[in-house]
Amino acid sequence: MHRFDRLPDVIELAILGLLREQDLHGYELRKRISELDGTRTAISFGSLYPALARLEAMGAVKAVEANTGGKPIPMTGSLSGEAAAYLARRRSGSPRGSRGKKVYGITERGEHVLDDLLDDPSTDDKAFALKVAFCRYLPTERRLDLFERRRAQLAGHLAGERTQRRRTTTERLDLYLRALRDHDHETTQHDIAWLDRLIAAERAQEDTTP
Amino acid sequence: MHRFDRLPDVIELAILGLLREQDLHGYELRKRISELDGTRTAISFGSLYPALARLEAMGAVKAVEANTGGKPIPMTGSLSGEAAAYLARRRSGSPRGSRGKKVYGITERGEHVLDDLLDDPSTDDKAFALKVAFCRYLPTERRLDLFERRRAQLAGHLAGERTQRRRTTTERLDLYLRALRDHDHETTQHDIAWLDRLIAAERAQEDTTP
DNA sequence: GCATCCATGTAACCAGTTACATGATTTG
DNA sequence: CAAATCATGTAACTGGTTACATGGATGC
DSSP, X not given: OOOXXXXXXXXXXXXXXXXXXXXXXXXXXXHHHHHHTTTSOOOOHHXXXXXXXXXXXXXXXEEOOTTOSSSOOOOSSOSOHHHHHHHHHHXXXXXXXXXXXXXXXXXXHHHHHHHHHHHOGGGHHHHHHHHHHHGGGSOHHHHHHHHHHHHHHHHHHHHHHHHHHHHHTTTOOOHHHHHHHHXXXXXXXXXXXXXXXXXXXXXXHHHHOO | OOOOOOOTTXXXXXXXXXXXXXXXXXXXXXXXXXXXXXXXXXXXHHHHHHHHHHHHHTTSEEEOOTTOSSSOOOOSSOSOHHHHHHHHXXXXXXXXXXXXXXXXXXXXXXXXXXXXXXXOGGGHHHHHHHHHHHGGGSOHHHHHHHHHHHHHHHHHHHHHHHHHXXXXXXXXXXXXXXXXXXXXXXXXXXXXXXXXXXXXXXXXXXXXXX
């Protein structure tokens, strides 16, 4: 049950990954980030909006006129677009979508940032699931790198466990502690097997389209 | 690969759980907490020592003369106990073990705190693995509660996923996103199966010793 | 017109990390 | 005696949360 137990710049990665597909406003972003993560507790606005502000400050995202991206931004309301958008713009000098929504789009710079985040192995433990979620934006070869380096990390965990097991095997440990370790071990193996399937699929695809 | 992705009072739980078995000093506690957690990054002293101070302030742990607990505290050095301990005490007014080590023991109050932490469902997501590691200190019936409530939580996750899957199935999603979801699903099922085995074992034990 | 959900933001707080400072003990 | 490791702590910073403040739009 790894999931992404968000910590540093994990939010940024999630935001950029989602914006890479389409323009979105903050509120919607929050919902999608929660969805990505299965059914866990949603991230808070108190971290989302500052993260967006940070990304905007570094030029990775920018506020856009509604609907410049590919897909239309999902509308909850009904008041038809142009008129409402005009009114909203009049009220607040900055480019916002209908009814005060501030719609963000990813910039070229942002795409590079996303690229770098995807590549950085130091965040794999926290954010690997997220990286898989967005790895479609990588070329096959870099995607393969991602999968393989994660596989190596997990294999390393297993190796670590084995040496630890050897050390503690004498003072044979508590029933529940052992159940826990065994289960962790199995889970890691399960993760590795999954990665192996992903890697194999990637290789097969590499062969058909060289 | 759940593990305990420590957040609130997770450190406290780990400390109390370890001290429940035997008296330990901070440095050793850190090592053991890291071991508990498999091979992940160790917690930092910057969070460990303040946590110990917090626990001491609330009377859950207290500094003890070396070796009042059950097992002896593992000694790294060789200078034999009494003489060194005497010197150390002379140097620093407070009760410390040999060579300036400050050895902590759990208090009766601390055992109650541990009990409460183990019982609190709100920390299950972050700390379930830790709770299993220390559930031997619970009576069978409360241990069963713990396992069953966790099982229910995971079953809830699965249910949530299913409804979400139904919603998103139309706009059939990206290959990798689907692989991710499938794998999460499998992992959760694996976790549930594991809990079922633990629960069954507990029930069997309940029957033999009623 | 009132409750509810959409939508954005800020401020106070909290628990963690890194980096720093310090010193004793062991081992080669 | 020098290097490595054991051992404890503090201070500055980081990145998150909760709670608060605000207001438009929708549904009944």
